[in-house]
Amino acid sequence: MTGIMLFNDKPYVLLIATTWLWAGNAIASRLVVGHASPMVVTSLRWVGTLLIMITISHVALRRDWPAIKANWRWLAVMGTLGFTGFNALFYLAGQHTTAINLGLIQGAIPVMVLAGAFVAYRTPVTRLQALGMVLTLFGVILLTTKGHVERLLGLVFNIGDVYMLIACLGYSLYTVALRDRPAISPLPFFTALSSVALLSSLPLLAIEASNGALQWPDARGWAIIAFIAIGPGFIAQLLFMRGVELVGPGRAGLFVNLIPPWTALMGTLILGEDFAWYHAVALVLVLGGIGIAESRKLMGRA
Numbered sequence: 001m002t003g004i005m006l007f008n009d010k011p012y013v014l015l016i017a018t019t020w021l022w023a024g025n026a027i028a029s030r031l032v033v034g035h036a037s038p039m040v041v042t043s044l045r046w047v048g049t050l051l052i053m054i055t056i057s058h059v060a061l062r063r064d065w066p067a068i069k070a071n072w073r074w075l076a077v078m079g080t081l082g083f084t085g086f087n088a089l090f091y092l093a094g095q096h097t098t099a100i101n102l103g104l105i106q107g108a109i110p111v112m113v114l115a116g117a118f119v120a121y122r123t124p125v126t127r128l129q130a131l132g133m134v135l136t137l138f139g140v141i142l143l144t145t146k147g148h149v150e151r152l153l154g155l156v157f158n159i160g161d162v163y164m165l166i167a168c169l170g171y172s173l174y175t176v177a178l179r180d181r182p183a184i185s186p187l188p189f190f191t192a193l194s195s196v197a198l199l200s201s202l203p204l205l206a207i208e209a210s211n212g213a214l215q216w217p218d219a220r221g222w223a224i225i226a227f228i229a230i231g232p233g234f235i236a237q238l239l240f241m242r243g244v245e246l247v248g249p250g251r252a253g254l255f256v257n258l259i260p261p262w263t264a265l266m267g268t269l270i271l272g273e274d275f276a277w278y279h280a281v282a283l284v285l286v287l288g289g290i291g292i293a294e295s296r297k298l299m300g301r302a
Contacts, residue, residue: 103263
């Protein structure tokens with residue numbers, strides 16, 4: 001927590017660290033294949049994160065309980081959509097596609113966030129942001145079609161990539177809605193969302209068990225789930241919420257474009273995944289999107 005507070009007023013540091021941890025989540029989703037089933041990972045990560053949150057925030061949780069109780073419907077929707085929905089689809093996608101694809105497809109989130117912020121709040125979209133959105137979108141299309149854009153006509157996609165796109169849509173809606181989050185301090189707020197995420201993941205776990213697909217973690221599975229609960233599940237979420245508070249959902253969402261280079265690097269070095277030409281072009285496009293959309297703001301803060 002001390003490290004987080006040290007950079008509490010430095011949004012770019014907070015958001016860059018967030019994307020590094022989220023890229024690690026993509027690597028973990030591939031490493032855990034064969035060591036724990038997707039819905040087991042989804043539920044247990046929230047068990048771990050919730051235990052951490054209750055331990056460090058129980059005093060603040062009691063203080064903010066009236067506000068949590070008054071806004072339970074909003075929290076229920078947000079926790080289910082942004083946490084359970086995204087992660088269940090994410091780990092399911094990890095069973096079918098590569099970590100590099102998981103990371104690069106998340107480049108669609110900034111496009112969705114900017115569009116959602118405009119629809120919901122009429123947040124202005126500058127020409128540079130629009131150009132960044134187009135570049136990012138084209139990069140994701142190039143990636144999901146593996147360089148064969150004509151596949152769009154036949155709608156031939158890897159099912160894992162489709163799961164990931166749906167997950168990104170849900171998380172984008174969550175990011176936009178964070179702008180109107182209730183007046184609840186960050187730790188109790190996140191504890192409430194984690195509680196919802198755990199509860200709403202249990203029906204998915206039951207379905208997985210009823211289909212005979214449930215796999216309890218082995219030693220490696222437990223280690224990976226512990227990393228997910230502490231890193232992407234706890235630290236990254238707090239960093240991202242603070243980043244949204246400082247720069248708004250549209251600009252914070254753009255930093256998701258930093259996930260692709262982290263994932264591509266770790267996917268190649270750790271997992272030995274192939275890095276094809278279309279990965280390289282997609283990487284240039286999504287990084288170009290954030291560079292163009294943020295260029296004026298970055299120069300203004302220099």
